[in-house]
Amino acid sequence: MDRLVSIIVPCYNSEAFIGDTINSVLAQTYTNWEMIIIDDCSSDNSLQIIEIYTRKDCRIRCLKTDSPSGSPAYPRNIGIKNARGRYIAFLDSDDIWLPTKLEEQLPILEEEHVAITFSNYEKISENGVRTNRLILAPNKVNYHRLLLGNVIGCLTAIYDVKKCGKQYFTHNGHEDYIMWLAILKQGYWAYNTNTVNALYRVRKSSVSSNKLIALVWQWHIYIHIEKTGCLRAVYYFANYALRAFIKLLK
Numbered sequence: 001m002d003r004l005v006s007i008i009v010p011c012y013n014s015e016a017f018i019g020d021t022i023n024s025v026l027a028q029t030y031t032n033w034e035m036i037i038i039d040d041c042s043s044d045n046s047l048q049i050i051e052i053y054t055r056k057d058c059r060i061r062c063l064k065t066d067s068p069s070g071s072p073a074y075p076r077n078i079g080i081k082n083a084r085g086r087y088i089a090f091l092d093s094d095d096i097w098l099p100t101k102l103e104e105q106l107p108i109l110e111e112e113h114v115a116i117t118f119s120n121y122e123k124i125s126e127n128g129v130r131t132n133r134l135i136l137a138p139n140k141v142n143y144h145r146l147l148l149g150n151v152i153g154c155l156t157a158i159y160d161v162k163k164c165g166k167q168y169f170t171h172n173g174h175e176d177y178i179m180w181l182a183i184l185k186q187g188y189w190a191y192n193t194n195t196v197n198a199l200y201r202v203r204k205s206s207v208s209s210n211k212l213i214a215l216v217w218q219w220h221i222y223i224h225i226e227k228t229g230c231l232r233a234v235y236y237f238a239n240y241a242l243r244a245f246i247k248l249l250k
Contacts, residue, residue, distance in 0.1 A: 005033040005102055005158065006083030007091055010075035012040040012068065014093035015049060017201065020128070021093050022053050022060065030102035035060045036082055037093070038075035041068040046093070073169040080168055088166075089158040090176070094201045096124075097155075101197035105158055108191045115163045115188035116180060119156040119197035126203050135200070140191045143184040147226065149218075149240040150177040152190060155198045159183055170225075173217030178225060211248070215241065 007025060011018055018037075025035050039047045039062060047062070054060045063082060065075055072092065080088060087109065091097060101119065108117040123133040137151040146152075154176040159167065164183045169175040184190060218240050222233035 002086050002162075003032050003106070004085035005030070005087045005089055005106070006079070006085035007033055007035045007089045008076050008079035008083065009035060009037045009091050009093055010040060010072040010079070011037055011042060011046050011050065011093035012075075013042045013044045013046060015042075015044040015046045017094035018046050018049055019053075020096055021091060022050070024096040024098070025091070026057065027099045028097065028102050029100050030106065033059060033102065034083075034085060036063060036079040037061070038063045038065065038078050040065045040072075040075045071171065071175075073171055073175045077168045080166055083161075083166075086162050087158050087160060090154050091198075092155060094203065095155045096199040096201070098197050098199070101156075102158075104193045104195060104197060105156075108193065109158065109160050111191070113187075113189050114160075114191050115183050115186070116152065116157055116159045116190035117193065118152045118158070118190060119193040119195055121153045121156055121198040121200050122196050123202050124199045126201060128199075128201070130199065134196060137192050139194060140189055141184070142189050143181060143187075146177075146181055146184055146190070147222075147228070147236050149236075149243045150174065150180065152176070152180050153198065153200065155200055157190075164188060172220065172225065173213065174221060178221060181221075181226060211244070214244070 037050050050062045054062050063078055105117040108114055120136050124130050164186055167179050170178055222228045222236055
């Protein structure tokens with residue numbers, strides 16, 4: 001199990017997309033994985049579609065929440081708790097991995113000082129059209145560099161449980177960013193493959209599409225979670241806002 005990858009997939013009313021998401025994992029050239037899909041009380045046919053795949057491939061497991069959580073953090077944490085792999089990866093139920101994602105990223109985690117690996121990704125439309133809207137990230141980041149803004153796309157990230165322990169999401173906005181900071185604060189680095197390994201579906205209904213809310217979340221992280229102090233928070237926040245604006249144009 002030392003090389004097993006646990007892929008955590010929260011799902012809520014994704015009947016139009018979940019099949020493509022699962023198929024993108026089945027198409028991986030690296031095959032030592034388990035896919036844990038956590039249905040958050042979907043009211044559509046998502047659960048029925050997932051169960052078809054669980055009957056076809058024993059590497060796919062389906063768990064369910066007791067009631068709709070309204071956030072991906074709670075179902076993701078259920079998945080993390082039940083994960084058996086050394087490596088934990090994340091994929092939302094409307095996004096897609098490209099076939100060599102795991103094969104390209106896992107060797108990077110063999111570096112002793114690297115606890116997270118990630119990649120660049122491409123934005124696609126809600127109906128899956130690719131338009132070459134690439135989101136490119138730095139080659140590597142540590143804790144202090146990441147305070148300038150999140151450059152690690154959650155759908156591309158993998159972290160090493162053996163190095164940093166199991167990490168869980170808090171119930172705050174930008175919960176993935178908070179997790180990356182917690183891991184890198186232990187002294188580790190996050191390395192980019194410098195390749196495009198995933199497709200991020202842009203949906204109008206996405207919570208993260210509200211930019212004003214995202215700004216409030218970011219300020220909260222600096223002041224109340226990382227406790228940077230006001231002066232440093234202003235510096236980091238200005239960098240974050242500028243980068244967010246540039247990213248919005250892509």
